[in-house]
Amino acid sequence: MLRVAVMVSGGGTNLQAIIDAVAEGKITNTELVAVISNNPGAYALTRAKNAGIKDIVVSPKEYSSRADFHKALTDTVDSLKVDLIVLAGYLVVIPPELIDKYENRIINIHPSLIPSFCGTGYYGLKVHEAALNRGVKVVGATVHFVDKGTDTGPIILQKAVNVEPDDTPEILQRRVMEQAEWKLLPEAIDLIANGKVSVVDGKAVIQHN
Ligand code: GRF
Numbered sequence: 001m002l003r004v005a006v007m008v009s010g011g012g013t014n015l016q017a018i019i020d021a022v023a024e025g026k027i028t029n030t031e032l033v034a035v036i037s038n039n040p041g042a043y044a045l046t047r048a049k050n051a052g053i054k055d056i057v058v059s060p061k062e063y064s065s066r067a068d069f070h071k072a073l074t075d076t077v078d079s080l081k082v083d084l085i086v087l088a089g090y091l092v093v094i095p096p097e098l099i100d101k102y103e104n105r106i107i108n109i110h111p112s113l114i115p116s117f118c119g120t121g122y123y124g125l126k127v128h129e130a131a132l133n134r135g136v137k138v139v140g141a142t143v144h145f146v147d148k149g150t151d152t153g154p155i156i157l158q159k160a161v162n163v164e165p166d167d168t169p170e171i172l173q174r175r176v177m178e179q180a181e182w183k184l185l186p187e188a189i190d191l192i193a194n195g196k197v198s199v200v201d202g203k204a205v206i207q208h209n
Helices: 014-025 043-050 067-082 096-101 125-134 169-193
Strands: 002-008 028-038 054-057 085-086 105-109 138-145 155-162 195-198 202-205
Touching: 002 014, 002 043, 002 067, 002 169, 014 028, 014 043, 014 169, 028 043, 028 067, 043 054, 067 096, 085 169, 105 169, 105 195, 125 169, 138 169, 155 169, 155 202, 169 195
Parallel strands: 002 028, 002 085, 028 054, 085 105
Antiparallel strands: 105 138, 138 155, 195 202
């Protein structure tokens, strides 16, 4: 049974997709052990409570230094004894020590087809604004392992989504969530939970059979 902690900062629609996928049996062999947020007001925490999942807040504002926050977050995650950490709209930089301890055991959902529209400053609506400004015809989402870079770890799954005429950033964001993010993240967790994902020479290898 894969023990999973989900880290969130906002509305939690990706968390909800994971919760629903576990309930529907689309994610197997998995236990959602806890939801951790930096933001005590995140609606994602309400989603966790409603699903009977432990909700934990570790806010940088509660610590006098970034180092103290990093230690508190790392200690909290370690105490949960999880196998996988899922970043589902988590907007705080992950402590390097956590990435070292959980190498290739932290995954992130990014709302673009990496390496497009990713890296520092590309998050949330900004990603979709940049895509529309560039005039791309296809966007999408990516699930990747987290390394010490920003959106640079091994790519696990991607899914393309069409840009439609008259799309606004909000409309495009919603379509990418519905058609890509909410499908990819549960699929990636299920693959990992069933031993179907490995990393070879810095690239994720998936057994789809
Ligand atoms: C999503 O757009 C996701 O791609 C990005 O942050 C947003 C989180 O949304 N990483 P939600 O909190 O899951 O609704």
